[in-house]
Amino acid sequence: xxxxxxxxxxxxxxxxxxxxxxxxxxxxxxxxxxxxxxxxxxxxxxxxxxxxxxxxxxxxxxxxxxxxxxxxxxxxxxxxxxxxxxxxxxxxxxxxxxxxxxxxxxxxxxxxxxxxxxxxxxxxxxxxxxxxxxxxxxxxxxxxxxxxxxxxxxxxxxxxxxxxxxxxxxxxxxxxxxxxxxxxxxxxxxxxxxxxxxxxxxxxxxxxxxxxxxxx
Numbered sequence: 001x002x003x004x005x006x007x008x009x010x011x012x013x014x015x016x017x018x019x020x021x022x023x024x025x026x027x028x029x030x031x032x033x034x035x036x037x038x039x040x041x042x043x044x045x046x047x048x049x050x051x052x053x054x055x056x057x058x059x060x061x062x063x064x065x066x067x068x069x070x071x072x073x074x075x076x077x078x079x080x081x082x083x084x085x086x087x088x089x090x091x092x093x094x095x096x097x098x099x100x101x102x103x104x105x106x107x108x109x110x111x112x113x114x115x116x117x118x119x120x121x122x123x124x125x126x127x128x129x130x131x132x133x134x135x136x137x138x139x140x141x142x143x144x145x146x147x148x149x150x151x152x153x154x155x156x157x158x159x160x161x162x163x164x165x166x167x168x169x170x171x172x173x174x175x176x177x178x179x180x181x182x183x184x185x186x187x188x189x190x191x192x193x194x195x196x197x198x199x200x201x202x203x204x205x206x207x208x209x210x211x212x213x214x215x216x
Contacts, residue, residue: 004038008080014050017082019092021099022071023196024117028092029100033082045070047084066090116192120182127186139183147187151180
């Protein structure tokens with residue numbers, strides 16, 4: 001664990017803080033902290049920055065309600081920059097967008113970035129726009145029973161592939177199952193954040209159980 005005294009603040013007493021969403025792993029914003037704002041952030045578990053334009057402390061969400069709950073703060077190898085992992089209550093940008101980084105400057109024509117959030121957004125589009133010829137749209141049009149039937153089929157195929165110890169086929173079938181489960185999630189109004197929070201709560205419970213066993 002790095003002591004705050006080891007951090008290297010610049011000549012103005014500031015250190016850059018890159019804020020990252022704990023769920024999507026998306027970069028939300030780049031802000032600055034001084035020693036006092038960092039101490040407040042660590043004490044409250046909420047991001048607090050130093051506003052260079054207003055020349056004052058700025059507790060994110062104090063006026064908007066879009067608080068950022070800190071999961072962890074990590075320094076880089078030179079100890080002159082921070083990455084702050086957060087769970088957010090709302091948009092990170094003052095423009096009301098999810099992230100301050102939304103304007104694409106350049107994008108590769110050969111490489112593409114994949115994320116579960118991106119896939120979920122695409123599936124939601126198929127649900128709302130009903131694109132003709134889309135398998136996803138077909139599932140939404142057929143409804144819950146059809147989606148559940150497909151999930152049952154995919155579960156069986158995962159079991160068969162896994163029993164055969166065929167890794168490639170098992171990966172393929174698990175991917176199919178994940179896709180259909182995400183379709184179900186959208187059908188029933190369940191978000192990735194809902195699943196993340198549920199798994200996170202189980203992690204905390206499991207951690208507490210392990211601690212209790214160790215103390216007995």
